[in-house]
Amino acid sequence: EAGVTQFPSHSVIEKGQTVTLRCDPISGHDNLYWYRRVMGKEIKFLLHFVKESKQDESGMPNNRFLAERTGGTYSTLKVQPAELEDSGVYFCASSQNMISEAFFGQGTRLTVV
Amino acid sequence: RKEVEQDPGPFNVPEGATVAFNCTYSNSASQSFFWYRQDCRKEPKLLMSVYSSGNEDGRFTAQLNRASQYISLLIRDSKLSDSATYLCVVNGQAGTALIFGKGTTLSVSS
Numbered sequence: 705e706a707g708v709t710q711f712p713s714h715s716v717i718e719k720g721q722t723v724t725l726r727c728d729p730i731s732g733h734d735n736l737y738w739y740r741r742v743m744g745k746e747i748k749f750l751l752h753f754v755k756e757s758k759q760d761e762s763g764m765p766n767n768r769f770l771a772e773r774t775g776g777t778y779s780t781l782k783v784q785p786a787e788l789e790d791s792g793v794y795f796c797a798s799s800q801n802m803i804s805e806a807f808f809g810q811g812t813r814l815t816v817v
Numbered sequence: 818r819k820e821v822e823q824d825p826g827p828f829n830v831p832e833g834a835t836v837a838f839n840c841t842y843s844n845s846a847s848q849s850f851f852w853y854r855q856d857c858r859k860e861p862k863l864l865m866s867v868y869s870s871g872n873e874d875g876r877f878t879a880q881l882n883r884a885s886q887y888i889s890l891l892i893r894d895s896k897l898s899d900s901a902t903y904l905c906v907v908n909g910q911a912g913t914a915l916i917f918g919k920g921t922t923l924s925v926s927s
Binding site (some may be wrong): 737739745746747748749752760763795797802803804805806807808809810811 | 848849851859860861862863866904908914915916917918919920
């Protein structure tokens with residue numbers, strides 16, 4: 705069975721540009737999460753989808769971040785315009801239900817220069 | 818108080834040693850508890866779930882103390898391959914996502 709896959713694995717963009725990250729969860733997992741790890745800090749929650757609906761987006765830093773999950777399958781996270789402080793590793797995870805363990809993708813390492 | 822707190826370490830131990838990590842959480846309504854392992858530049862991977870009755874998986878033992886709101890992980894007979902960052906993870910309450918501690922770094926040397 706395929707795990708959580710993320711694309712791209714690395715992205716280097718200039719400040720002010722736009723980047724879109726993609727996550728394909730494990731098939732059948734209704735719950736999809738985005739997390740971010742900035743260097744030296746803990747993994748921080750960004751938002752949570754249940755199917756195509758945003759269950760919780762309290763962790764989104766600001767309105768430069770937009771997440772979608774059309775059709776309840778894969779999800780995208782767009783950063784527009786990117787700022788230097790957006791650099792970090794963005795992880796996507798999925799789970800069967802809200803209290804079960806989450807399985808993580810390999811992450812997208814974003815560097816804004 | 819941070820939602821999930823861990824001693825960041827690093828813990829430097831020789832092979833064969835027993836090492837214990839503790840973690841505290843602030844939300845008494847939390848329902849699910851996990852230990853994840855993260856290797857350098859990799860994604861977190863589930864090590865084990867933590868149950869109130871305590872649970873063991875080989876050399877690893879996890880304990881949960883709801884009254885004191887802390888979780889522990891004990892690693893016996895440490896191996897070089899155990900070197901990693903161990904993340905304490907808590908589900909805040911029903912319907913919320915997992916909350917991560919900052920992680921505890923373990924380095925096992927020969």
